[in-house]
Amino acid sequence: MKKYVYAFGGGTADGDGKMKDVLGGKGAGLAEMSRAGVPVPPGFTISTEVCNIYFQNDSRVPAEIQKEIDQQLAKLESKMGRKLGDPAKPLLLSVRSGAKFSMPGMMNTILNLGLNDETTEGLVKETGNPRFAYDCYRRFIQMFGEVALGVPMEKFDEVFDARKHKAKIKFDTDLTAEDLKAIIADYKKVVQKETKKPFPQDAREQLSMSRDAVFRSWWIPKAAYYRKMEKIPDDIGTAANVQTMVFGNLGETSCTGVGFTRDPGSGERVFYGEFLVNAQGEDVVSGIRTPSPISELKKWNEAVYNQLVEITSSLEKYYKDMQDFEFTVQDGTLYMLQTRNGKRTGPAAVRVAVDMVDEGLIDEKTSVLRVAPNQLDQLLHPVFDAASLRQLTKLATGIDASPGAAVGRLAFSSEDAVQMSASGPVILIRKETTPDDIHGMDAAKGILTAVGGKSSHAAVVARGMGVPCIVGCGAVAINERSKSATVKVDDKTLTIKAGDWVSLDGTTGAVYLGQAQTKDPDPNSPVFARFMKMADKYRGKFGVRANADIPRDAKAARAFGAEGIGLCRTEHMFFAEDRLPLVQAMILSDNEKDRRKALNKLLPMQRKDFQGLFEAMDGFPVVIRTLDPPLHEFVPKREELMVDIAKLPAADIKTKREMVARYKNFGAEVKNLKTVLPDLLKRVEQLHEFNPMLGHRGCRLGITYPEITEMQARAIFEAAVAATKKRKVVIPEVMIPLIGGVEELANQKAIVKKIADEVIAKSGINLKYMIGTMIEIPRAALTADRVATEADFFSFGTNDLTQTTMGLSRDDYTKFSKEYQDKKIFKADPFASIDQEGVGQLIKMAVEKGRATRPDLEIGISGEHGGDPSSVEFCYRVGMDYVSCSPYRVPIARLAAAQAALTGGDKSEAMRTA
């Protein structure tokens, strides 16, 4: 027969520490501690399977399982020499939730179960402490009333506060036994009134109801939300741990506390925690009384302190990880209530992982697996001082697009941002950003947009720059014209204006009004460096490159350990102030000759950029992508131009001068606006597209205007030659974007190869290079076997591949993405973490087909997913050679890659600190 209920305590247990699936984390810990001889109050665990059965069985526990529970209860009663509901020697129990993965504070707990009018009197007699007994009973009524019976907490609070007020006392501990008896009487009235039934006196009924309440708490909103955040599956359920009560509130010789074997904030090896004398566990957590630091436990009871230190040290040695424990001292006797691997900050995680290697507790491999890659973010970006943040008004929460803390004055345009940045830090706030905003984004300490998702322009560029950024913050209604914004906070509409101070937390997405204090990270600390060195050791040949467009970013990338550039977007160079007019002239040419003229002027500029990249990446490969974005991104917006033309007849001289400034690159003067603007509009109309993402861009540009590809190829190879002559080792990889089939690649490759061979031959230098392609359109993946006949390498452009495979515009999907996550249609944001079920199939297919044709094909990823740990694992698993991500995520990718290499890419479970 299948076993559903597992006993523990008294030096023995039915289960063990490995049975987290069945017993949950807490239950497994209790079993393991029992087996290790740790003083644990005995009890039994009702398995997680029962929780699932409960939900499938119309919220009822089947009779045969009830029978097993009854049997375990009987055994427990006999072990303890007490009986549930026995007024003479009442057994008191706690019922606690406990899922496979830790969900601290998210689900319900019931304590002091077994008390009723009779057993409370028995407890009075047994302990000779009426105040304690009545306090337990009133606590039980309150907790059970709220959790199992659904009575609103405030109903009890009203009674309790009224009594305290009446008794004119300040602290709960000052309430007398009589006060508590009166409270109990009133509590029972509350229950009667709210539930239309008396408070249940049958202790067994109390137990069943408590167990069911714990199961039901699996689905309370905060628990469900936490699971979504932590990517914990909904279908694993929680166990219910039924355990003998021990009392930290039996008087001055009793206490209760929580602690960590090391400092969870810094990772320092100090005994860390707090405790409260004459209290139950909830008092420590609730913050009603201020607990004492655990060091004072030594003064209070040195023997207990020493025993606790000894037990927890051996627990840490046993679990080989920092422990988060709960304990209770009942009348001088120590009981351990719980131990688990402790949650910790990023810096602490790294420090503990490194220290434990030094202490011989864990080996290097375990150490590398101990830190969740995303935790490194806290070591790479400034963070807010929590105390200073609490004093600010939180305005809104958007999408956390680029991590880190930023404080500055609001600027509503890129021009303003540049200007204001001279006199202090600036936060750029825009409805959305476009490539036009690059200079403003560059000047800003943080970026806030009202629309867009994690792959929007603002998000991608900000991450590349390492600038904190929040996007899709729809609650902030921006009026760019009046340079102000409104936001509703607690039913009041606040207006924020240009120059106002705000604080952005790019890690959480929260926006605050005012100036918070920030703490800078130390990414160059020796501990961090040692940890990353270990990670790299186990990462093996799986490479990590960075996406970088300019030499400055390339240098940052190298500093973060990038082994080359996986994506240089050449168009980012096109938006620089000195180049944009040339690019625009090129675009507006209606013949090849004029286009070539403009391109010839761009050539030396691009060559210089590329040379800088090659020199920064000395010895490492540099993947340069030919021009990708639709050309209309470089010219004025169609609708703005239309509006200006509409305004022109009635425009005053000031307005006209503004227009001249706006269109100066196109020959606008006050006197010729009437002809220049309509002419410009005509060309802009020709460039206009209904779905630019699927339009005339990528290799389609190079195919219709081969002279662009020629110029870029010439710039790349002349730069490569120049850098080589400066004794740098140059490894150029030219990448053709947005191909749908081998024909497009072959067309562009022929152009690049011709120029490359010509430039190299002329230089007399021996220079190897590769020509490859992005795989970012489903058709390219589907026909990868043929594409590989022309490609030296593949680089997956997973942003576009996600857009096309899912038919989902990254700029527009935020309109419904929240609804999609709430309704569980999206399990995760597909632009943050690769959709392995759908997009992943195409990636896998392309890798297999590509290698079938060309076994030595170099394969990497250059989409935004390259910095997402679970996506990195996926890339490792499907056999890619490297990932490439924004410079500031390189350490995260290095660690994720190391973990993937250590676990063969299947470490999703191993990684959760359960």
Added chain:
Amino acid sequence: MKKYVYAFGGGTADGDGKMKDVLGGKGAGLAEMSRAGVPVPPGFTISTEVCNIYFQNDSRVPAEIQKEIDQQLAKLESKMGRKLGDPAKPLLLSVRSGAKFSMPGMMNTILNLGLNDETTEGLVKETGNPRFAYDCYRRFIQMFGEVALGVPMEKFDEVFDARKHKAKIKFDTDLTAEDLKAIIADYKKVVQKETKKPFPQDAREQLSMSRDAVFRSWWIPKAAYYRKMEKIPDDIGTAANVQTMVFGNLGETSCTGVGFTRDPGSGERVFYGEFLVNAQGEDVVSGIRTPSPISELKKWNEAVYNQLVEITSSLEKYYKDMQDFEFTVQDGTLYMLQTRNGKRTGPAAVRVAVDMVDEGLIDEKTSVLRVAPNQLDQLLHPVFDAASLRQLTKLATGIDASPGAAVGRLAFSSEDAVQMSASGPVILIRKETTPDDIHGMDAAKGILTAVGGKSSHAAVVARGMGVPCIVGCGAVAINERSKSATVKVDDKTLTIKAGDWVSLDGTTGAVYLGQAQTKDPDPNSPVFARFMKMADKYRGKFGVRANADIPRDAKAARAFGAEGIGLCRTEHMFFAEDRLPLVQAMILSDNEKDRRKALNKLLPMQRKDFQGLFEAMDGFPVVIRTLDPPLHEFVPKREELMVDIAKLPAADIKTKREMVARYKNFGAEVKNLKTVLPDLLKRVEQLHEFNPMLGHRGCRLGITYPEITEMQARAIFEAAVAATKKRKVVIPEVMIPLIGGVEELANQKAIVKKIADEVIAKSGINLKYMIGTMIEIPRAALTADRVATEADFFSFGTNDLTQTTMGLSRDDYTKFSKEYQDKKIFKADPFASIDQEGVGQLIKMAVEKGRATRPDLEIGISGEHGGDPSSVEFCYRVGMDYVSCSPYRVPIARLAAAQAALTGGDKSEAMRTA
């Protein structure tokens, strides 16, 4: 040893009629005719393989093949008792191209080969006809000079015309032997001047050069273009047929002619053709002299006429198809030069196919395979009278988006079109059409747009309506404001204005200025009906449905033989004048209550529409798709609104009244424009998307606004109940669009099912229905196994699937599609014919995965490809149950489906009339 050269003639041949791969169509025909005893001038065929070897071998024929040619030539010389280059008895030859598939007039031919200064004199002596001999020689120099030596034709023409002018004669036949001698002398000077070499006198050299010139003509542009049009592979090459010359220009007892065994225009069984006395074949084709009808041949030489009738009749019986033949009578002796299956019009193809069954020549299966499905187009739409068209000025050529001929006056807006249509036929001319234009398109006899491709809005809707339509006609520059357009014709810029007459040929894409005569088709002719009945007989269970949105189209679909509706786009109903304000109110609501209010008003209207569809389709299934397009399609255009707001401050009362008319649905009045327009813009901005194709549309609407799906489901099932009560057999299939995975389908299915079951239960009627989904996003295809767990049917939306799989916007790709076709990146328009290599892989995968989960899954296609014959074959081959297309293509799809069923979907070769 491999054989490369095949002799024929004199009642025997090395090859036979089946060897088209090797001998080409002409060569195989000559071999077959020789074997059948038809009087064919003897000769030999140099195989198509030699052509490929020639190109692979640096444009040289290898020595061993040359040797084989020489041996065959020797045999031919001995057979004819003449020798090439022998002045006494010169052998004269023709060299003709001949590929596997007929490419009439596309490649080169050389006649009279073997003539030089000496042999010409020999010929003079032999025939006693100097004029004939010199005429042959001058023709040979001219033809060889142009084709083999690359001398421009006009250089010869100048000489020839100068001589005619000098001799003061009108007809070539009036030139004397002396004139011709002088021409020959001048011709030789031309050759010397142009090629820097004398005209080659060595007859063997002439032969080799002619052969090579024929091979080279495989790649002349018109030939390459023809192959692209006809989808003939580039790598099959042409044979070179070397044949003894016979002369139709030996005097009044000689003639040459061409003919068909039946009328290629009507298919009528009459002896059809024309001939010229004392002429060579090229004279008949060139149109220099007007040939006589073949009936007059009887008068000229009855014996020859009877022999020709007898031979061609037996050839038709032998080949079991209408023959297109060439013949020459040399001095009273008949020679057959060529026979092949004759090209014919659509009506002729159908008539011949039916007649030949009656004549017992072919069986029904062959008959069904004899007509190319697209040929039926000519039987379904009006066509222009060719003569009347020749008198009009051709303005431009656009993309042939919907076939048929249309004549009418130009209307530049949909409002004008409706108004003008009261007083005569109208052609709607627009830059592009939008759903707003439905009423104008409905009123027009033809539609012309400047932008867009075959899948643009205009194209799709026009095909659905059966209205001729030309799109992407960029040469016409439209000014919608001034209601005029300009177009360059022969360097002159013509202006066309509202009210001008134009004639559109939707079948070819040509636009003419003026009124052409049209001929109406008779799709109900008994011959056509009989043919379609045969086709349906062999089509078996593979179904053909129609895409129809309104009862009128549904009735048309039934008349064309549709077996149900494969796609009803419910949104088309939303644009009707009485509904649009309700739809807009629904969209602009910012809360569910207001949305429901508007939806409740739409409900009875949708119900009525659906009931009409169900009644029209009595007994056949009706697939109804829930709302699909992005909501901003139903509200004013963002940029127009922005322009109007910009104009408002300086607007006069007239302009304001125009605005009020434009925004009357949104409560606009003259006095409130200042507040109404900005408010409206705010909401329109919220709906604005960067890539609407990948945005908030399809099932994403129904998921965020479940009340829309609820209303539509209610309308469908209440309509189904109402139609059932009217004793109609109703088979509703509700289709959820744009899903990316099973989760979205499950969400919408639950909503539809709940309403359906509720409505059906309430009605007390037993009504079966299905709920299925479009497969139009790659992810849906990739996860089709899971999708099928919730789907009763799949319908491939190949328009969107092509867009997403190829990353290609159908609205924008015309910007570069021409370049892509010219550079051979696209082999065919992927929106006209399924991209089998890429998109096809996903379709195949989805069919297999879907059926793996649910073997009885109903699978069809509802994209525009459902009416394309090669796509229909593909659908059959991958195992779909049906195709669905616009009503006017249903007969084409029925025939394509029948042919697919007869050939197992592999009939691409069988179908070419070679």
